[in-house]
Amino acid sequence: MKSFKINFSGSADHNRIGAVIMKYNTKRRSYFGSKLLTQLENSRNNGKACQGAVGATLVEILMAMMVMSIGLVSVASLFPVAILRSVQATQLTNAALQYRKCEDYLRAFPDLTRNHFDGTRVRGNYEFTPDSVTWNRRGAPTNIFELQDREYTTVIDPLGALRFSQQGVPGFPIACGGDPYGLHPDGGMANDIDRYGVDRTNGGFNMSLFDQRSLAYEIFASRDSWSMYSSSVEVSPPGGVYDSLQLNDMTIDSLNELNNSYVNTVDPNDRILVRAIVISKTGKQSHTSLVNGVDSANRRVSLVSPLPNNGLYSAIPEVRLEIFELRYTSLITVSKRLRSFGADNNFGDATVDDDGDGTADNNFYEVVWPGSDDDESVQVLEANLVIFFRRTFSTLNEQVYGVEGMGKGSTQAVKVFWDGSIPDSKPRIEAGEWVFDVRNGHWYQIRTVLLEEGSGTSSLKWISSNNNRFAIVELDRPAESTASFLMFVPNVLEVVRQIPITSYNE
Known part of the structure; x- marks a missing residue:
């Protein structure tokens, strides 16, 4: 200015x-x-020039929302896929760990694949004796040479042997593969299981003994999950009794359920599924023990490992009861062949009491007895480790089904039959599921389901005319042996084929 x-x-x-x-x-x-x-x-002119830039039409807004929604839906759809892949990765990782563990134990205990505890003693030649299901399939042999060159399939399944024995299932735990739905009439045979069942052995474990049963669980199961059953915060002081606990705030009904369902089952010694975690009075330490008994009336649980008498458990603020969940379990299937009977062409070793029964009788029970000369002639054809996730120990899961199209080397589709009047008898047929050739010991995976369900019967003699429904599936490889029956096994996570095991002659 x-x-x-x-x-x-x-x-x-x-x-x-x-x-x-x-x-x-x-x-x-x-x-x-x-x-x-x-x-x-200028302001007025600028306002006119900017009017088109700061606004949007309804069509533009809708187009923008459509593009944004497509992007959000695409991103959202990735979450369930990612969760599924994460679960599958976890399961496959645990399956690999279970395989490595079993492989190590097989090196340490090579006789697992041949031994069977028959209630009295361990026998290393069970599947080659008259007690074997496979031995009787073609009828009792009249001479020793009729046993030669037969294929013997054995399922080494200590957990299944124990569980089916506890359930009191007829024909179990020895036979693997049955006919609970009645799809295969006898057809004049004394025992229908002889046509398609195979031997199930317990690996030589005496499952009535806690230590041996624990080892069997250690080898054939992965102890990876404990779930909370209940907890108690009103616990009476031990008062000099350190092998049991009195849980005053637990109801008698809940303790009865714990006792009947988990601790004192059909096998009263089966105490591997429940544990107690006892918190010390300072809250900084704990003591863990398996539970081997429940006294519901007095609200007491018995401990396998007593509490330490060190003053830390003179007062107990909390006790947690947990149940072990068998999520990852396994079994082994082995196919064998007896090539010869040694230099003497006789049962076991001539003039030797091979089976320890007090006589050198050289009968069928001494065939392939461990240490004999014909024992060295057993050839292991195939060994597979089968890993389950949440296996259900039920005979219904071991139903065998008559099939067509399973000739050796055949690449054609396989037709499987069941009885349409029994809806529950339809097998679980899905791509990715596993099937078991029971008699020959081969495992296959379903690649494609070509026909979910059709109507019709088969002219083959081993398939009953009552089986009037069928499905057609394509397997992952040509049939390795001619097969008449298949078992559709649920909850199989992975099958590791051709696992290394010690041959009989090594």
Whole structure:
């Protein structure tokens, strides 16, 4: 802004000063007024120019929402797939760990694949004796040479042997593969299991002994999950009794359930599924023990491992009862062949009491007895480790089905039959599921389901006319042996084929 220096000298000067001020004010108003008008005009013009940029039509909004929704749906769809893949990765990882563990134990205990405890003693030649299901399939042999070159399939399944024995299932635990739905009439045979069942052995474990049963669980199961059953915060002080606990706030009904369902089952010695975690009075330490008994009336549980008498458990703030869940379990299937009977061509070793029965009778029970010369002639054809996730020990899961199209080397589709009047007898047929050739010991995976269900019967003699429904599946490889029956086994996570085991002659 300009400044003025004015000298006052009279009235004329006053008049000149007034004129100058008026002239200045007029120019100032003109300058600022025009500038203000220019700014207003520019603002108005800019507003008109920006009107199209700051707004959007309804069509544009809908298009944007559509594009955004497609992106969000695509991203959201990845979450269940990622969860499924994560679960599958976890299961396969646990399956691999279970395989490595079993492989190590097979090196340490090579006789697992040949031994069977028959209730009295361990026998290393069970499947080659008259007690064997396979031995009787073609009828009792009249001479020793009829046993030669036969294929013998054995399922080494200590957990299944124990569970089926506890359930009191007829024909079990020895036979693997049955006909609980009655799909295969006898057809004049004394025992229908002879046609399609195979021997199930317990690996030589005496499952009535706690230590041996624990070892069997250690080898054939993965102890990876304990779930909470109940907890008690009103626990009486031990008072000098350290092998049991009194849980005052647990109901008699819950303790009865614990006792009947888990601790004192059909086998009263089966105490591997429940444990107690006892918290010390400081809350910084705990003691863990398996539970081997429940006294519901007095609200007491008995411990396998007594509490330490060190003063830390003179007062117990909490006891947690947990149940072990068998999530990952396994079994082994082995196919063998007897090639010869040694140099003497006789049962076991001639003039030797091979089986320890007190006589050198050289009968069928001494065939392939461990240490004999014909024992060295047993050939292991195939050995597979089968890993389950949440296996259900039920005879229904071991139903065998008559099939067509399973000739050796055949690549054609396989047709499987069942009885349409028994809806539950339909097998679980899905791509990725596993089937077991019971008699020959081969495992196959279903690649494709070509026909879910059709109507019709088979002309083959081993398939009853009552089996009037069928499905057609394609397997992952050609048939390795001619087969008449298949078992559709649920909950199989992985089958590791051709696992290394010690041959009889090594």
